[in-house]
Amino acid sequence: MSEEQTNFHRAGVIGWPIEHSKSPILHNYWLEKYGIEGSYEKIAVQPDMLADGFQHLIKKGYAGWNLTIPHKEAAVPLMDSLDPAAERIGAVNTVVVDEEGKLKGYNTDGYGFLKNLQNSIPEWEPKSCTALVLGAGGAARAAVDALAQNGVSRIYIMARNVNKAEKLAEDLATEKCPISAYEWGENPELFETVSLLVNATPLGMEGNEDAPDLTVIRHLPKDTAIVYDLVYTPLETDLLERAKKRGLKTVTGIGMLAYQAVPGFSYWFGQRPEVTEELLNLLT
Numbered sequence: 001m002s003e004e005q006t007n008f009h010r011a012g013v014i015g016w017p018i019e020h021s022k023s024p025i026l027h028n029y030w031l032e033k034y035g036i037e038g039s040y041e042k043i044a045v046q047p048d049m050l051a052d053g054f055q056h057l058i059k060k061g062y063a064g065w066n067l068t069i070p071h072k073e074a075a076v077p078l079m080d081s082l083d084p085a086a087e088r089i090g091a092v093n094t095v096v097v098d099e100e101g102k103l104k105g106y107n108t109d110g111y112g113f114l115k116n117l118q119n120s121i122p123e124w125e126p127k128s129c130t131a132l133v134l135g136a137g138g139a140a141r142a143a144v145d146a147l148a149q150n151g152v153s154r155i156y157i158m159a160r161n162v163n164k165a166e167k168l169a170e171d172l173a174t175e176k177c178p179i180s181a182y183e184w185g186e187n188p189e190l191f192e193t194v195s196l197l198v199n200a201t202p203l204g205m206e207g208n209e210d211a212p213d214l215t216v217i218r219h220l221p222k223d224t225a226i227v228y229d230l231v232y233t234p235l236e237t238d239l240l241e242r243a244k245k246r247g248l249k250t251v252t253g254i255g256m257l258a259y260q261a262v263p264g265f266s267y268w269f270g271q272r273p274e275v276t277e278e279l280l281n282l283l284t
Contacts, residue, residue: 009038015068030273063268064096079105094264110146112260120251126151132194136164140200148177160184191219199229
């Protein structure tokens with residue numbers, strides 16, 4: 001094998017379906033920007049073929065890959081090792097193949113969630129923050145874990161499946177950060193006590209008619225509250241539009257997508273990439 005070939009690194013994103021993924025836009029932008037010889041592509045793998053798919057990519061010499069719906073949780077038992085975040089969250093979104101063909105699974109969603117929040121609202125202070133997270137799925141787990149691990153004082157979870165929310169709270173609470181779970185719509189007075197509202201549900205996405213009751217944001221503290229919507233299609237969701245009209249600070253979800261990709265690119269291609277306004281505009 002020539003030196004040129006050994007310096008060419010391959011990566012991609014695995015999902016089913018996969019057509020919707022914006023990850024190739026990110027990684028191919030960085031490959032071109034930093035002049036790196038490599039490739040990043042969409043890889044469609046059916047759920048029942050995931051283990052075989054991984055082995056195929058290892059044999060093809062891939063440096064690693066991202067995982068999206070529906071593979072993040074199913075990949076966990078297929079890893080040879082996990083980083084602490086992936087263990088706590090119970091899901092993998094980034095896989096690195098070592099020199100022996102062993103797989104290490106990472107979860108960088110929480111990292112992306114937190115970096116986007118810090119970049120969008122630099123004055124945000126976790127120690128003085130009480131957060132309310134809407135939803136109890138994978139995105140919610142990543143957000144709750146990031147907040148709990150980084151010193152937020154208290155977290156409430158509100159979800160339609162209260163059992164799932166209670167399990168999330170039990171799994172991710174820390175000594176310094178208690179977490180309480182509630183059914184969707186229960187205890188609306190909670191909104192009056194929080195400084196960060198996170199929508200970690202698909203409600204509000206384009207084509208999703210099952211919209212939440214957005215009027216609840218009128219209860220948020222007007223001077224201090226931040227509204228963070230992980231949905232990025234559309235970029236300005238109804239929730240964020242209403243929050244802006246009330247004068248609340250808002251954070252869109254597109255930055256989380258960009259920042260969660262940074263560690264994987266660094267592992268695979270040996271360059272720590274920057275998230276720039278140009279890149280964020282490209283994604284939207």
